[in-house]
Every structure is written in structure tokens, then in C-alpha cells.
Amino acid sequence: MKEGITPQQVVDKYHAMMKESFDQLGIAFDVYSRTSAPVHHETSSAFFKKLYDDGLFEEKETEQYYDEKTNTFLADRYITGTCPICANPNAYGDQCEKCGSSLSPDQLINPRSTLSDAVPLKRKTKHWYFPLQQYEPWLKKWILEEHTEWKNNVFGQCKSWLENGLQSRAMTRDSNWGVQVPLPDAEGKVLYVWFDAPIGYISATKELTDKWADYWCKEDTKLVHFIGKDNIVFHCIIFPAMLKAHGGFVLPDNVPANEFLNLEGDKISTSRNWAVWVHEYLQDFPGCEDVLRYVLCANSPETKDNDFTWKDFQDRNNSELVAIFGNFVNRTFVLMHKLCGGKVPKLHEDILDENDKALIAEFENTTAEVQSALEHYRFRDALFQVIDLARKGNQYMQKKEPWILAKQLPENTEVQKPIDNCLHVCLQLCANLAVLINPFLPVTARKMLHMMKVVDKMLDWENAGKLKLLSVGYSLREPQLLFRKIEDEEINKQVEKLKNGRQQTTVAAEATNAEAKPAATAKPEIVYDDFAKLELKVATVTACEKVPKADKLLKLEVDLGTEKRTIVSGIAQHYTAEEMVGKQVIVVTNLAPRKMKGIESQGMILTAEDNDGKLQLLRPENPVSPGSNVS
């Protein structure tokens, strides 16, 4: 709605955009689907129908508040009113933030809609509830006893839910966007997003293969959900309970939820354009797909929120990818061409020394560590181990100093042997590095394959840790640099772009609107007479103070020419009392008075909300006399 287009257009736009971005970053999916696909509608409907036919839902008809102005049923959070317990006039339908009581909308005195400020009416609506509490004993056993290995943040959250007690939860909503409830008499009802969304995983598998049941219904399947911390409950509690209720499906083996990644100290937000857009990144850093992948993995918020900064991006690229990994591969190839005629030299086992043996042993050690880390979802650590192996390669080469040995060649041809050994080991290490880095940096792994003139098959994980990946005597290509250095200038540009982009959101949003079809209005059309019912006037603020114990409210005295009025307005987080004095504002003067925090407000000040959620006062371009009509 905000973009002025239909939900369908929104999903089409972003689906295409994300698919392309994933593709360009070398992130491949067996299937990249969406819950608007027909197969998903069928699958989720059928799932619902099965639970329904098995009598697992509670059908409840409730009276829910309905906002006639916007034609919508109101979620609890969208209703405010006076708290029955502490008389706070701004309690929400689900809880009062002043006294902390949990509420239901029915308990509110003088409820109103936060969408339109209308007085909501009760309307009957029927929904289907899933009795989560019935699965509580089973969930407790399954998670708290059988999955103690889950991550702290995940396990703790689940424990909290389970110990607080689960409740029936509506699995349908009143809406016209989503999957229709597959029952007669269910006009205008759709499945609750978090009912159908995880079923989307099953639907997508169906789209992939007829043998989808081999994945979902066989005990040897290991189901893992990679998610962010904000939806732990859906994947650990609700979806498993649904699967259990339905029967015949495997349950998640693990749900390694990550924390959040910030960007330059602020929360990432695509709507506020505080983001790094993949398609723009690839334009600005062509050929650097793997660098972004590297930094995101090395800095992934596995145990706590982390920050992506361009400076860190540069540091990690220059010191870890270029200087450690890239440099090792490069110097190995350069030396091999200089000292071994461009071919994989022989390994003279008779003269292997401790250094050789130690490094060779590292092939397997590191492989085991990387594998173990991956199996335990410690991706950061796994990647570190790979880079660390390259570091060990550098150390090894430094100890062996084949370039020094080479100086003795004219008088002693025997030294070719240790030179051969060093480069043989280093080259085999390069091959191992290619295999080990492949899951993280696939583009880099390909480049290495090319240099080694070997086939893709070599990258199979089974090859990790082996000493003999390259054959003796095989001639290899000239080295190509795997990574390039990233200069300060490029980084500064990105930081600037980010900061400028933040202000351009409005422009971007307008551009989107211009392309889109005529916007569907959110509210029904009205006639002039409806508009004429409003009395809007310009007023000058003569005094202003903050309302005590209310963080959002300012109490204003305004001059309407013929009279003065007191108005309470929820703009305290956007304007200070001092700066309001003397400003002109537009006031709805014939709005019924309402008390807020014990002060009667005799009107309402008009504001507009920008993309940052900041309120902007509406006011005349040039000062006019107080009391002027607005039309």
C-alpha cells in the first residue's frame, strides 16, 4: 500500500530482484519458490483441511472490533482506549504500557481505532484456532530434553515460551490477500501467514520434485531451518506442532537462528534505504562477489548482533583475502614457475622433514575442524580455519625458503629436491584450499581450478584433506590474482553513498509510484459534502509544554484568531516544546474534544509521516492570519 501498488506487484518486484541478487552472488537454490505459487495454495489448503477434518481446530466465533472507515478488522494492537486497571487513556488492545497489564480489546474503555481514530464497532467473525497447549508436553520433551544441543538463543527462547504456557492461536485471518481458507462459508478468510509460510517449504519441495515425500516423510531426512532470531517461535514451536498434528512429516533437527546484522551502526532497513544492495554492490565491485560473501560469513552474527562496516570490509579483504589467502596461492604459483618449470614437482619422501610432515598433517586436521564446525553451524569458525590453513602455508614456505635454496643450485643440484618438496606440498595445499574454500567462496574456487587445470570434480568435499590432488609432472597455468586490493577511496565512496542514499528515499519512493499503476485508494471514495464536514483552520502556537509522564504528548496553546484553544498532540518525539512556539499549524477545529492524560484536547494537528517514521507538520508555505480557513 505504501508503494501505491497492489500486493501482487510488490511480491513480483521483490521476488525477481532477490532471485537475481542471489544468483549473482553465486548462491544457488535447488528451488527458489514463493508462497503465491499455485502449488503452495494447494499444499497449504490441503494441510489445513487435513487438520480440520481430523477435528484438530477449535472453531470460535468472536466479536471483533471492526473499523468501518477503513473496512478492516482491527488487530489488538490497532485499538487503543482507556485501561480498566490504571485508567491510562492510551492503553493498547493487547496490553497497557503504563501498568503492564495484559489486556484484551474488550476490556478497553472508549476504544478507538489507531488507523482512523474511529470508534470501532463489534462485528462477528469466525476463526479456526490451533490448540498449541495440547502439544505442550510433547514440545517440552522434544525440545527441552531431546534438543539441548540447540543454540543458546534458540533454546532459551523456546524454554521461555514453553514454561509460560502455550495458548490456542488463530490460524486464519480476515483478509483478501493470502491463501483462502478451504471451507465453505469462509469468504474473506485466509490462512494466517505463519500457518502457511512454513508449509511453503513443503510446497517448494513439491515444485522441485515429484519425490518430495522422500525429503519430508522419511526418517533419514535432516531438516534444518536457517533463520533470524525474530522468528524462532514459529520454526521451533508452531510449525513443529503443526507437523506433529498433521503426522507423517519429519521434524526440524535444528534451527540455528542467527542474531541481527547492523550496517555502519544502524539497523538495516530497505525501506529507509539503509542497506547495501547486491546489484549495486556488484556494479561497484565487479568480480568481487566472493569478498562480500567472505565478509558476511566471517562477521556473521552467530552469537550476538554484529555490525557490517565498509572499513571492516576493506580490512578483511586486504589483510585476509589478499595478503594471506591470495598471496599464498600466488607466490606458490610464481615460485613453481620459476623453480619447477611450471610443473607439479616430485615429492621426495626420503627427505621429508618435520615441517613438511607437520603441514601435510594439517591438511587432514583442518579438514576435520572445518567439517566439524560446519556440522555445528559455526560457519565463522569454519571459514577462519580455512584462512588459517593458508596462513600456515605461508609460515611453512617461509621456513623452507626455496628462493634461497635456489641460489645454491649452480654448485649443488641436490637442493632441487627440497625445493621440489616445498612446492609440491604448497601446490597440494592450494588444491586443498580450493576444496575447502569452495562452500564459502565458489568463484574463487573456480579460479583456482582454472589455474590448476583440473576439473570441477576435484572440488568434491571428499577430496578435502588429501595429499595427492595434483599429479606430478602436470603443467599448470600462470597465476591469476584471486583478489584485488580495495583502496580507501572506494570505501569512502560507499560510505558516502550510503549516507546520501538515506536522504533520497523519498525520491526513490516517488519514482516507484510513478511507474506503478494508478494507486488503489485505501479508503472508500467520498463526496464533497463529506469533506465539507471537516473544519480545518490555520492556528499559531502561542505556548507549548510537554505533558508529564507521556513521552509522545505535547500540550499546545493555539491562537485561532477569534479564540484560543488547548490541543494535546502526539508529536513530542518529533518536535520539542520550545521549537513549536510561534509555528503555524493546521488544526481540525470541529473534532469532538477528547481527554488525554487528563487534559482536554480541543482539536487535532495535522502531520504527515515520512519514510523514517518521522512526523512532519503541515503548515502554510507563508504565514497567514490565524484562523484562516483551509479548503
Place this chain on the structure above:
RNA sequence: CGCGAAGUAGAGCAGCGGUAGCUCGUUGGGCUCAUAACCCAAAGGUCGGGAGUUCGAUCCUCCCCUUCGCAACCA
């Protein structure tokens, strides 16, 4: 309000009862095949704050502070 997770050197992390460690970055020195690595040395931490338990606490207990998340028509 409550619940969960997190808070350890400039950055990213480990440690979890006994002199605070790793990688990167910084500074000085050595070396040079390499987009320079590597070696040596150094600087940099009242382990979020306070109380307690203990012979001893970053680690255990309690309180507090900060950040993020917690069934919203949001995968």
C-alpha cells in the same frame, strides 16, 4: 512490567573458579619469491557497573545499566 539472548584490547571472537588469549589492525626491528608474507619485539583490557559466595571470580549468586529480540495481516 515480564521473558530470552548478548555486553572480554580499535574490530571480530575464544576462555567460564587459580597469573586474560586468538585473528586482523597499530608501532619498532629483521627478511624479500609474493598484491608482500613470515619472524622477533611492543603498545593496547579496572573481562558493562555494583554487592555477595570463595583462600581466590571474566567465570557462581543477587541487583542494576546498555543493546537486540519476544505470538503485529512481517519468510
